[in-house]
Amino acid sequence: MTTAVQMVDMIRTGQTTAVALVTAALDHIEKTDDDVKAWAWLDRDGALAHAAELDNLRKSGRAIGPLHGVPVGLKDIIDTATMPTGYGVAALAGRQPDADAYLVSRLKAAGAVIIGKTVTTPFAFMDPAATHNPHNVTYGPGGSSAGSAAAVAAGHVPVAVGTQTNGSVIRPASYCGVFGFKPSAGMISRTGVLRTSETLDQIGVFANHLDDVALIGDVLADFDPVDPCSFWRPRPKMLAGARDIPPVEPNFVWFEMPYFTQLADDARAGMMEVVAMLGGQVEQIDASSSFTGLVEAQSIIQSYEIARNLHAIGEQHGDIFSPKLAKLLDHGITISDQAYQEAMTLRNGAINYFVSFFNDFDAILTPAAPGEAPLFSEGITGDPIFSTVWTLCGLPCVTIPALMSQNNMPIGVQLVAGQEEDDRLLRTANWVIDRLNAGQ
């Protein structure tokens, strides 16, 4: 599959055009999406017109953007001024935002072509979407960024954007056999994206190549004063990081976590092979019981905030939530301010713990999910717990599609690094990929 980096190079050197790339993407989607169901909306005419404009710019010698002519998909909770944004909810299917989300303006300024909106689980929650796993359509893709993961895995688009409040980028990426990258909290603006949890919602990206998640990460990473989590500090250069070589062999830590009891045998065996391959570079530590408290704190924060954020939409639309989500919202609204504040204090302690932690380690090596994707017929999106602690702390995470289950389904290897050290994370990931390739 042609990567986004290659596409831009081919456009720059005149080997292809944006119109050709977008046409090929749309045709491929038309042929295969009846089975995959990755797309909630496609804007064929708008995308082709935009691509033609980009081709004209190139022909007239104008500047080429870092994603010039690259077709991109956006999870359907990201507002678009020219396409409806339905949150994966039937009753909101025609919802038309007035303005693009901030991150959409970043993509456009980079020359990307937004070809459509990818399927999300309803309100980006745990109820499954209609999307199937392109690797094997009898399996589900995970959630909540189901369509973004599937669209990349199916080769519809080289890069797609999703969101992760708990494990909604890393888990579907692992299940679908693609790279998933959730940068540090505050790296990418959430203005114009459905808010479920102001503390935990984060933007993430999917691609078939490490360079591509880094490239789109660079494009999206930007200070937006309107998003209170967005920070003004200069952004790390992620593509440069992904292509960099560590000055010394990186050090990893393997936390044996309480929830590892849920890890499938083949996933554990695969991870242990990776540990063995990295040899003396991996220190194994039994995680203290305090990590269990963090999982509980995450649940309190997410439930408390989502209940309050979705309240207005419930008032307005009545019976719009699934029984499962309605139950969570009913529970969330009963959580006291004190319990919420205690959970936030626990979270702050964990964030502080990790500030100095990465002086000694380049990355945490950890599973991306409990194992292979669930069967589509199971009607679940899988357990996000293998992302919970890292997402709670806003740490940057990447999953590498490195392992296969006994059923020949993909399993990801997750790396987690220090806050705002996304370049170092990708540098380390690049080193791991090289090491794994050499070991094969």
Add this chain to the structure above:
Amino acid sequence: MTTAVQMVDMIRTGQTTAVALVTAALDHIEKTDDDVKAWAWLDRDGALAHAAELDNLRKSGRAIGPLHGVPVGLKDIIDTATMPTGYGVAALAGRQPDADAYLVSRLKAAGAVIIGKTVTTPFAFMDPAATHNPHNVTYGPGGSSAGSAAAVAAGHVPVAVGTQTNGSVIRPASYCGVFGFKPSAGMISRTGVLRTSETLDQIGVFANHLDDVALIGDVLADFDPVDPCSFWRPRPKMLAGARDIPPVEPNFVWFEMPYFTQLADDARAGMMEVVAMLGGQVEQIDASSSFTGLVEAQSIIQSYEIARNLHAIGEQHGDIFSPKLAKLLDHGITISDQAYQEAMTLRNGAINYFVSFFNDFDAILTPAAPGEAPLFSEGITGDPIFSTVWTLCGLPCVTIPALMSQNNMPIGVQLVAGQEEDDRLLRTANWVIDRLNAGQ
């Protein structure tokens, strides 16, 4: 004087710190600004705190921004959330915006340190400010971006931001002996900047080195959907342009304009020397009388729009306008919609004329101002007419401090290029500088 490019390099390699650079800038201002009066507001504590944060980031190995630790000044019509923005008007001296202008967020994200607000003429109009010309304080600095030009000329800051509706960047840059660069219309967002003319207002920058105007141009150039003039198209790489070498010797055109009757003898002689030095590369054309119509069209558009844009502030504050500005506003409000539309049609014709014009030429070579700066005692900011046509058409302009008047005052050489070809403009400017240096 140390350039911004050098400052960032020195910070990157540990030869200096942001705190040292900002302290030096503030100390230099304290010593010299009683004479120059370039600054309307200084935020010593805020700037030093910000610089200290930037130094901590660097020490902890975090990303370095393209303007990391560089002290910057902003014309006092650009909103800042942490400093008042008084539009150069005594009655508005305490006006405190709620939010930063969009371009301020671009500077912060790049690691720049906003040390204060530079003096502007009242409402960025033609009435002079208190600022003197640092080259010789018996002269004025021009307007309306008087303080930004003077702060750079005095060596207070390596780069400063101003605005140009007619000639308010190029003219003071020429008078003060610094580089002035007004990128293409729509290149830099105006959200959060005093609106006088939605059609004509543009952002520009000042520096003592071509690389520096290009560097800050790159930082500021960004798509902002909130500004209706901001375009989504990928931005040219300006610093790369300024360091590039043209593939063939560039071609210039010299339009002999009707208003050149106002050109001072020493300015004309200097320009003719430049033409001679560039030799066969300059084609001379007598501008048709249609250019006179454009100057009139500019005046109609600016008067019509400023009268409507400043209407509310006049209602609110009563007697807040100078007699000269009040007269313009009274006139502007009487301009009919039809006269305005005719002027806009004329402008559109000129914009279309220039679309293909730059297929044959790399740049228009033209004076930046009628001659040396006016004496401070004259109480005028000089005539912007040498910028009028190019600004009306949104073309990118740069002035190079290349000439000296008989009174040993600076005179700029202006280059103008095609819309959105700012990289090519700066590449051509770099070539001209090399040629002039070789000729000396």
